[in-house]
Every structure is written in structure tokens, then in C-alpha cells.
Amino acid sequence: MAEFDDNINERKLDHINIVLKKNVEPLPSSFDKYRLPFKALPEIDMQDIDTTASFLGAKLSFPFIISSMTGGPEKGYSINSRLAEAAEEVGVALGLGSMRVILRKPESVKSFDVKKYCPSVPLLANMGLVQINYGYGADEINRIIDSVNADGIFLHVNPLQEAVQPEGDTNFKELIPKLEKIIPKVHKPIVIKEVGTGIDHETARRLAEIGVKWIDVSGTGGTSWSWVEGYRRTDDLGDLFKAEGIPTAEALMINRSIKGLNLIAGGGIRNGIHIAKAVALGAKLATAAKPLLAPALESTEACVSVLEKLQNEFRIAMFSVGSSKISELQKVKLSEK
Numbered sequence: 153m154a155e156f157d158d159n160i161n162e163r164k165l166d167h168i169n170i171v172l173k174k175n176v177e178p179l180p181s182s183f184d185k186y187r188l189p190f191k192a193l194p195e196i197d198m199q200d201i202d203t204t205a206s207f208l209g210a211k212l213s214f215p216f217i218i219s220s221m222t223g224g225p226e227k228g229y230s231i232n233s234r235l236a237e238a239a240e241e242v243g244v245a246l247g248l249g250s251m252r253v254i255l256r257k258p259e260s261v262k263s264f265d266v267k268k269y270c271p272s273v274p275l276l277a278n279m280g281l282v283q284i285n286y287g288y289g290a291d292e293i294n295r296i297i298d299s300v301n302a303d304g305i306f307l308h309v310n311p312l313q314e315a316v317q318p319e320g321d322t323n324f325k326e327l328i329p330k331l332e333k334i335i336p337k338v339h340k341p342i343v344i345k346e347v348g349t350g351i352d353h354e355t356a357r358r359l360a361e362i363g364v365k366w367i368d369v370s371g372t373g374g375t376s377w378s379w380v381e382g383y384r385r386t387d388d389l390g391d392l393f394k395a396e397g398i399p400t401a402e403a404l405m406i407n408r409s410i411k412g413l414n415l416i417a418g419g420g421i422r423n424g425i426h427i428a429k430a431v432a433l434g435a436k437l438a439t440a441a442k443p444l445l446a447p448a449l450e451s452t453e454a455c456v457s458v459l460e461k462l463q464n465e466f467r468i469a470m471f472s473v474g475s476s477k478i479s480e481l482q483k484v485k486l487s488e489k
């Protein structure tokens with residue numbers, strides 16, 4: 153048991169160090185290929201633009217979620233508490249990193265227990281969906297949610313990362329029918345999220361059919377988890393797969409027509425223009441992880457400043473296309489550069 157926990161914590165520290173120190177972004181953001189339809193006379197006052205959005209019953213200052221990251225026992229609490237304080241101050245949602253460790257080591261819940269710092273914005277717990285093939289079910293998911301008083305849970309899907317990870321869990325058999333049985337028993341909203349390889353149309357359609365209402369398509373164009381895991385190996389497997397997957401912009405376009413499914417755009421969101429383009433391509437919200445990692449290791453103020461910068465850029469992007477609210481931005485058509 154101790155070995156299991158120590159391995160997870162060591163791996164999380166490896167991930168942080170690799171993301172901070174190595175090149176982990178093999179591709180440009182998929183949104184850079186497109187341009188917003190600029191208006192020389194937007195016919196609105198920039199100060200009047202309403203960037204607010206709603207998510208899980210809460211009002212956000214702009215449509216953004218800080219994406220799941222985890223720090224392990226040493227850095228986890230300071231990372232999560234700073235991110236939570238910043239999320240509350242700016243008015244965005246926060247996703248926690250994978251919390252599976254707390255099922256084996258309940259005292260590790262401390263590093264995720266940050267709802268007190270962000271009472272008015274949604275906080276999402278996190279677990280790998282593949283874990284339902286390794287002994288976990290609705291009870292464990294509810295326990296994870298309740299342990300931090302979360303408003304929902306990200307269940308991440310990451311087959312390529314697990315395959316490249318030296319100690320990965322790769323039994324992805326029959327997860328869709330198993331998830332279908334679990335959904336009615338989980339008492340908070342579930343968001344299925346990828347981690348940077350994208351969600352294809354067939355999978356998204358089947359998830360919608362079994363009752364999933366939210367997916368974060370998290371595609372390529374940002375952090376490559378094959379590449380991150382590749383740095384932890386001695387061969388070239390991660391390097392080989394580093395740019396495989398579906399670009400985030402494409403994952404939005406192929407899934408936007410699925411009835412009843414709300415899309416979130418993660419993977420390569422690096423500025424407010426990317427958020428505006430994601431909304432125009434059908435996303436309700438956008439997420440980013442890597443851009444918040446170094447600030448979270450520094451201070452709450454550093455995180456606030458990244459979030460305020462994103463919001464300001466998003467407002468200017470809306471101004472440049474003459475959209476005074478999100479519902480107008482959703483109708484904007486992008487073209488290829």
C-alpha cells in the first residue's frame with residue numbers, strides 16, 4: 153500500500169518538474185490556424201461587454217475553468233489553495249487534480265480541501281475513469297466528491313498517456329456501459345475530460361447517449377502527456393506519440409452538433425483570443441492547465457494576474473468582432489488564416 157501511494161506522489165512531482173523544465177508542447181495551439189472576423193466598426197462600447205457565463209449554477213466573470221493539476225503531498229496544498237483563492241477573486245471555476253490517492257490514504261485529502269477558499273465558484277473533484285476497471289465505482293466517486301465538498305467531478309480519460317506511462321493502467325475495456333450504470337448513482341454533475349489528446353465523435357456520441365452532459369474535449373495544441381510521460385522513460389515511445397491526437401479546435405467542430413452535450417475546450421488555450429475562438433466553435437467554457445502551474449507555485453497574486461490577463465484579452469477579442477455578450481460570440485464564424 154505504502155509503495156502504491158509513494159509511487160503516485162513521486163509521479164506527480166515528476167510531472168510538475170517535467171512540465172516546468174522541459175518542452176512539452178510539440179504543436180502550436182490549434183486555434184492559431186483560424187481568425188476571428190474582425191470588424192473595423194464594432195458599433196459597441198468595449199466597457200459594456202458582458203463576458204459573464206454560467207457553469208453548474210454559478211456565475212463566472214468569463215467562461216473559464218482552471219484545469220486539473222495535482223501536486224502530491226508536498227506542493228499540492230499550496231498549489232490548490234492559491235488556485236482556489238485566485239478562482240474566487242476573479243470568478244472562475246477550478247478543477248482539482250486526480251484524487252484517487254485519498255481512497256487509499258485518507259489523510260492526503262488535506263491537499264485538496266480548498267472549497268473554503270472558493271465558496272462561490274464551482275470546484276470539481278477528479279479521478280481517472282479507467283479506475284472503474286481497477287476496483288472503484290459510484291461509492292468511491294461520491295466519496296471523492298464529498299471529501300472536498302466539490303460541486304462536480306472531472307472523470308479523466310487518457311488512454312495514450314496510460315499506454316506511454318511506465319506504470320500506466322491500460323485496461324479500458326467496456327468503460328462506457330460501466331459508466332452508464334454509475335451515472336445515476338453519482339450525486340453531482342460529471343464532466344468527462346481528456347488530458348490533451350482529444351475526444352473523437354464516436355466516443356462523444358456514445359457518452360451523450362448514456363447521459364453524459366459535459367465533456368472537456370482537451371485536444372492537441374497544448375501540453376502533450378505522451379511527451380511528458382516520455383521523459384520518464386529510457387526509450388523514444390513518448391517522443392514518437394507526442395503529437396498524436398485530435399486538435400482541440402477540430403474536436404469542438406466534430407462534436408458541436410451532438411444533442412444534449414455541452415462542450416468545454418481544453419488543450420492549448422493560451423490567451424483570451426483562444427477562448428473567444430473556442431466559444432465561436434461551440435464551447436461553453438475553456439480551460440487551461442500549464443499556464444497556471446508556475447504562477448501557482450509562486451503566489452495567489454501571480455495566479456490572479458494570469459486570469460485577469462486572460463479575461464482582458466477575451467474582452468478585447470469580443471470587442472474586435474462586435475459581440476457584446478457570449479450569445480453573440482457563439483454565432484461568430486471563424487475562417488482559416
Ligand SMILES: Cc1cc2nc3c(=O)[nH]c(=O)nc-3n(C[C@H](O)[C@H](O)[C@H](O)COP(=O)(O)O)c2cc1C
Pocket residue numbers: 167168171219220221222248249250278306308345346347348370373374375418419420421439440441442443445
Ligand atoms: C502539472 C499538471 C498536472 C496534471 N494533472 C492532471 C490530473 O491529475 N488529472 C487530469 O484530469 N488532468 C491533469 N492534467 C491535465 C490538464 O488538466 C489538461 O487537460 C492538459 O494539461 C491540457 O491542457 P493544457 O494544454 O492547458 O496544459 C495535468 C496538467 C498539468 C500541467
